[in-house]
Amino acid sequence: MNQGNNPTLAEVGEQAAINVIIAHAPSSRNGDDAAVLDHGAPNSRTVVTTDMLVENRHFRLDWSTPAEIGRKAITQNFADVEAMGARPVAALLALSLPKTTRLEFVSELARGIAQRVGDYNAELVGGDITEGDSIVLSVTAVGRLGGSIPALTLDAARVGQDVVASGVIGESAAGLALLQYYGRKKVPIEFQPLVAAHCAAAVPPGRGFVARSAGVTAMTDNSDGLIHDLKLMANRSSVSINLHKEAIAPSALMHKAAQAIGADPWEWVLRGGEDHTLIGTTCLDAPSGFRRIGTVTKTKTIAVSVDKQAPQFENGWQSF
């Protein structure tokens, strides 16, 4: 069954799979029982988070390339580190794969991971690989939070602050809807940027650190849905949040895509997640790369409103 240069894991074994990963993402910390990270700067803290991606639940092989899946796994984990105001420095990858998986899949996945980890000057420092019935990636991200300013927690939004955001809102959901409607290969070329936003969101590294330095106090990323995630912040902080409709309005391209497939682009904006756009609150000017999208108010009946009205859509991603 050996397909020349594209053998299965059953044919080449575990070590070959580990070797192609290390070839793309080498690290001197790798290969022992555990990885020892460098000393942090004095007074710095360690930040950790984990997210699991399951085939056909978080990604589909007919919609995403293996490299895109690898990039996405790193992006969403590093976004959670950035959402605390920290710098991602390392990632761990635990991987379950059917034994019929091609070695090339592992290699391409690792290439995507290495690309994205490299964008952040971070390293893939270790992992685990095992046989399983389906493809499951579990990435852990490790970050450093320097100095004594508090982390950007969900409970630190204060009445009177501005709500600021860095990144697109709703484009990932638009891309997903286009994939569901057309399949990857038939999405019209003009909508490709939306598909790219879904399959491999390219949030710029370092904005979490910038936000914390520039006086943001609370921050999250819209991973499960804009309203869903901001509700969590509003509830934890005992405040309400009012978003400015114009500031979060769908782009012209999103409107066009929505029209083409008969969807409402506001659903993408309000319920869509996975843009991994950072959303914070601050009393000061919007940090570099951020724009103002709303204000923090006293608690009202509606935890998160849009132009003071209840949002048209609000439920986000639920695992069950």
Add this chain to the structure above:
Amino acid sequence: MNQGNNPTLAEVGEQAAINVIIAHAPSSRNGDDAAVLDHGAPNSRTVVTTDMLVENRHFRLDWSTPAEIGRKAITQNFADVEAMGARPVAALLALSLPKTTRLEFVSELARGIAQRVGDYNAELVGGDITEGDSIVLSVTAVGRLGGSIPALTLDAARVGQDVVASGVIGESAAGLALLQYYGRKKVPIEFQPLVAAHCAAAVPPGRGFVARSAGVTAMTDNSDGLIHDLKLMANRSSVSINLHKEAIAPSALMHKAAQAIGADPWEWVLRGGEDHTLIGTTCLDAPSGFRRIGTVTKTKTIAVSVDKQAPQFENGWQSF
């Protein structure tokens, strides 16, 4: 389909599953985008490792209770942190579960995790939960390595050192063989300690830290097989290792169990993994809790020998 107090995840949803985990393993670090750990001691480094457990590959629900699975997941990850000479301080849990999974399973799993994390004075600081076709646990362990002594890496064994070990060798493999032969419920009561060694190895916390303080230079745990894991150390350190047969000989109970099911107990000792027994090398006396089981020699044809002979069994666990 609701079974009274034992609903499925499809019935109660993601938040209920998270709630029962947090009820067993509460942490103030939990519930934000990422967990911020305490400042380490000055000059301390962070150590990270991850291991994935897949249903029917690493555990079976008819052989292990959910609490045992939880304990095992922590034990094997924390053993890797200890094998560097570090102290485990935190764990993250990523969990994929079919939607028909009972909430009680999640609760019991969390109870086992909380127990074991508590043994180490560590905390479960975060995680992720998602729907998937099979049960997959991915645990990440975070540890602290204090001071300036090097970590206990695989490449630091030196000719003339003693090989020292803390814990049983081969009992987990004996337990697995008994489960395969009898099934959990029919294993004779006298062999239960061996089954317990497999389903919930109870390695005492803190020995990695003790070993590093007491002059051990290289260390690993026998997770994939005694000879397999020591070969890795011997190769990385460019040395050979000779084990003393008497010091690693199967116990009387292992002999009896082997006789009962027609097995060779030496295969359990030499090929068996998952005891998570720490094995180190040192020029000094064996640290508290460790015993001498061999010596480090110049490179010979046989990387790891037993009484200077090639071992009777040697291949260990392979994922593919």
